[in-house]
Amino acid sequence: MQPKDLPAPSNRLTCPSCGNDKDFYEIAEDVTITTHYIQNLDGSFTPEEDTSQILGEIRLICGRCQEDMSSSYQHFSEMLF
Numbered sequence: 001m002q003p004k005d006l007p008a009p010s011n012r013l014t015c016p017s018c019g020n021d022k023d024f025y026e027i028a029e030d031v032t033i034t035t036h037y038i039q040n041l042d043g044s045f046t047p048e049e050d051t052s053q054i055l056g057e058i059r060l061i062c063g064r065c066q067e068d069m070s071s072s073y074q075h076f077s078e079m080l081f
């Protein structure tokens with residue numbers, strides 16, 4: 001990969017309050033998590049799959065000063081790989 005393929009520094013998300021550009025939290029409210037279990041012959045359970053459904057808001061929070069950065073959430077979600 002050539003250096004020019006890396007995101008330009010101006011694309012980096014930075015907290016407007018403290019300048020943090022490293023630690024961020026995504027907080028989802030009202031999440032319903034459904035887990036499908038199989039009961040084994042010995043009575044124990046094995047999780048088969050789980051699905052989560054987010055019913056509430058998703059917020060983006062600065063990991064350093066807890067500033068609400070939800071207005072940048074779209075930028076954040078576009079940069080998730």
Ligand SMILES: [Zn+2]
Pocket residue numbers: 015016017018019020062063064065066067
């Ligand atoms: Zn901050």
